[in-house]
Amino acid sequence: MRGPGFLDTLQAACPGAVIGSSLESIDPWIEVAPEKLVEVCQWLKKSSESRFDSLECITAVDWFEPDAKKAAKVSWKPHLEMVYHLWSTVSRMSLVLKTQLPRWQGDVAGQLPDLPSVVGVWRTADWHEREVYDLSGVNFTGHPDLRRILCPEDWEGYPLRKDYQMPLEYHGIRGR
Amino acid sequence: MTPVVDDDPRIIEFDVRTDEMLVNMGPQHPSTHGVLRLVLRTDGEIVSQVEPHIGYLHRCAEKIGENLTARQWIPYTDRMDYLAAMNMNLGWALTVEKLMRHQVSEKARHLRVLIAELNRIASHLVGMGAYGLDLGTFSPFLYAFREREKILDLFEEACGARLTYSYLTVGGATADLPPGWLQRCEAFLDQFLPVIEEYHTLLTTNAIFVKRTAGIGVLSREMAIDYGCSGPVLRGSGVDQDLRRDGEAIYTGMYDGYAFEVAVQKHGRYPRDHVYPAVPHDAVLGDCWHRFFVRMLEVMQSVDLVRQAIDRYAACREPLGEPLKLAEKIPAGDVYLETECPKGQTGFYLVSDGSAIPWRVRARSSCFSNLSVLHELCRGCLIADVPAIVGSLDVVMGEIDR
Structure with a gap:
């Protein structure tokens, strides 16, 4: 795994991109600013020594506690956390990138938060971003074809959000 | 196609113009390996x-995982890649163990290698048999299922189930092997090894099969990596990567001391290529034939690994150890782990807030x-090549849709 030296090179290459890191975790991760995401990814793929040429997985984690009693006890503010797992087939190393988004754009429920798409960096991101859009509700700006992939196209809501309500009816099929 | 102008009046087909047409294939189609629809x-x-x-x-297995304890989610991993459920169980079990910093006993480790590799053989046999079906030959399917049946019998004896095992679990396995x-298992391997020759005669070197697969659907090395391909699809394109050798310590440690060569073509040669059929002249690295051949090589590789695992497992004197409690609390944190499943690198991402129920689970298919x-x-x-290409990717829809 890359030590602090790697972080310094990344900071020098993309100034202002890194806004947090945890190198002591089991899987060390780097947090980047959402607007710098594509720049960082491009650098990681093309220029960094390790050449992270493969995007393995994109995950959205919804940090939101629907239960008001439990919500009063948690230490974090509600937000969406995007996690990118990268892999290098050259140096056989992995890297975890994280970035934070608001749950809704401008705090208006139903307005999906924007995040620049990384399809231009790794083509596999096409389907992975569609899945995240479908299930977690993130609007990937610059994605060539952002539509639902696993759920039907007329499905409502984003199932992996913590406050998702299971529909009671779908085209005459009972939901519960 | 643009019509070719020819002066010879006897050749009439050059004048025939074709129109574009949309053809729907699936979701219920015998060669789409489940419910896949292609337009x-x-x-x-x-x-x-x-x-x-x-x-x-799609069942949103990830959402289900947010409502169960980590060990309770094991049966749901079964239903992802149901043709290699043991490998899926193992992937999730190792992910949870990675976060808990738990190490299983030496006996459990060898048992896991033994079971996972045996399931790899079964999975590749389905892949091979079904591939024959896709290309219009029925016999290899019967030959493959005849042997797979014996593996399923062994699994049934070990855990009671034939398809969705939930056998390998967090902290080891649910039970030890019966006397x-x-x-x-050894008797099966002895009987199975010569049978592989039959498969090579039926498919690998069969002239029709080679015509249908060699040079078809060529996937370049760069494109394979760019699209995140893995497993035999990646190795069929000549990328030398196998997580059993290149993965994370918790996974490669399982294979520590085992001898195997990654099934990939290097410098124009496959490992131990004097034993196996020669690559046909029309085959291009990255085509359907190579993807198929890598699977066949892995069948033999797994036979070898199972034999090694049997010896090591039998030599273990210590007990297997108990699996973790059903509602064991998991420390807060997040881990991601990919393992080399028969169809490729399947990854699990686990986010825990310190309780027994994960905050978020994610399956990378x-x-x-x-x-x-x-x-x-x-x-x-x-x-006609579309089924050949889809079949060569050896997809299982349960894992894609989750």
């Missing part, structure tokens, strides 16, 4: 565009990424 844009026999539609088996199982390259492979191929 083909065709011009005569030529396919210009393929649009896969997936999600017919006499190892002998029966190997077939999902492998299938996403389909539209590139099918551009400009014949309609």
